[in-house]
Amino acid sequence: MPASNARAIEKARGLPADMIILDLEDAVKPGLKDEARQAAVDAMAEGFGDRLTAIRINGIDTSWHRADLAAARQARCDFVVLPKAEDAAAVGAVADCVFKPLLVMIETPKGVLNAADIAAVEDVAGLLVGANDLAHALRLPPKAGRASLTMALQSILLAARARDVWALDSVFNDLNAPDALAAECAEGRLLGFDGKTLIHPNQIEAANQAFSPSAEEIEEASALVAAASGGAERFRDRMVEAMHVDMARQLLARAGQA
Numbered sequence: 001m002p003a004s005n006a007r008a009i010e011k012a013r014g015l016p017a018d019m020i021i022l023d024l025e026d027a028v029k030p031g032l033k034d035e036a037r038q039a040a041v042d043a044m045a046e047g048f049g050d051r052l053t054a055i056r057i058n059g060i061d062t063s064w065h066r067a068d069l070a071a072a073r074q075a076r077c078d079f080v081v082l083p084k085a086e087d088a089a090a091v092g093a094v095a096d097c098v099f100k101p102l103l104v105m106i107e108t109p110k111g112v113l114n115a116a117d118i119a120a121v122e123d124v125a126g127l128l129v130g131a132n133d134l135a136h137a138l139r140l141p142p143k144a145g146r147a148s149l150t151m152a153l154q155s156i157l158l159a160a161r162a163r164d165v166w167a168l169d170s171v172f173n174d175l176n177a178p179d180a181l182a183a184e185c186a187e188g189r190l191l192g193f194d195g196k197t198l199i200h201p202n203q204i205e206a207a208n209q210a211f212s213p214s215a216e217e218i219e220e221a222s223a224l225v226a227a228a229s230g231g232a233e234r235f236r237d238r239m240v241e242a243m244h245v246d247m248a249r250q251l252l253a254r255a256g257q258a
Contacts, residue, residue: 001020001021001022001023001027001199002022002027002036003023003024003028003037003039003040003043003055004027004028004029004035009039009043011201012048013048013049015201015204016204016205016208017051017198017204018051018052018195019051019052019053019078019079020048020051020052020053020054021053021055021056021081021197022039022043022053022054022055022056022077023055023056024037024055024056024058024064024071025056025057025058025059026083033064037064037067038071040055040071040075040077041071041075044075044076044077047076052078052079053076053077053078054077054078054079054080054103055068055071055072055075055077055079055080055081056080056082056083056105057071057072057080057081057082057083059082060082060084060090060094069094069097069098072098072100073098073100077100078100078101079101079102079103079125080094080098080100080101080102080103081102081103081105082094082102082103082104082105083105083107083130084105084107084108084111084130084133085104085105085111085118086108086110086114087110087114087118088114088117088118088120088121091104091118091121091124092121092122092123095123095124100123101123101124102121102124103124103125103126103127103128103166103168104118104119104121104124104126104127104128105127105128105129105130106127106128106129107129107130107131107134107137108133108134108137109134111134112134112152112155113155115127115155115156115159116158116159116162116163118159119159119160119162119163119165120163124163124165125165125166126160126166126167126168127156127159127165127166127167127168128168128170128197129152129167129168129193130170131149131153132170132171134149135148135149138152146184153169153191154191157191157193161192166194166195167192167193167194168193168195168196168197169184169185169193169196169197170197171196171197171198172184172185172196172198172199172203173199175199175200178202178206181203181206182206182209184196185206185207185209185210185211186210188210188211189210189211193211194211195207196210196211212254213251213252213254213255217251217255218251218252218255220236220248221247221248221249221251221252222248222252223235224244224245224248225248225249225252228240228245230242
């Protein structure tokens with residue numbers, strides 16, 4: 001949400017989201033950049049309860065970047081979000097300035113091609129898909145749809161998994177299409193993403209439902225862990241081995257029931 005929107009920031013303190021990201025970049029008008037920067041620092045000092053927090057700074061090639069780095073270094077946020085990352089060395093330089101883990105946005109063709117190197121930077125904690133800018137850079141027609149981005153989405157996910165960092169799916173723009181939002185959240189989980197970035201409080205429930213293990217999944221995983229005795233064996237009419245038990249434990253940990 002825009003760091004310049006005091007009302008939205010106050011509302012965020014009661015939202016059932018896992019992380020609150022205050023934006024200094026695209027959501028803030030040029031004339032409000034300085035005001036938003038200070039507002040973000042002040043809001044982080046007040047905190048957002050037990051939610052993780054992040055500040056999205058302006059890009060490396062902008063006139064606001066250096067001031068944003070100084071503010072992010074000072075702010076009491078958990079992460080810094082870096083937009084339009086394309087080069088691992090530049091990402092490392094940002095990390096060295098802010099002394100905080102980075103969530104790096106991959107939203108250009110060059111960023112996708114370099115995603116593995118970017119994910120390997122020591123202080124990178126996750127990759128975020130920037131589908132809107134990526135679609136623009138790829139010159140996709142307005143109604144191309146997500147299918148046109150499949151290779152890019154999977155490339156970003158592979159890069160994140162290779163380095164064991166988070167992979168977060170892109171925002172969904174249409175605020176009046178709940179069914180389409182739910183479908184995209186479900187697709188994101190099936191692709192393997194850890195969660196989804198959101199731009200409106202009304203989108204939180206759909207994302208939480210899609211990315212949280214269901215009661216049936218939890219029951220299945222619990223039963224598998226309890227029944228496992230090592231090696232390949234039969235479980236509920238299918239063959240399982242240690243890999244499946246590990247996956248079940250990961251699901252339970254995600255559900256907070258390990």
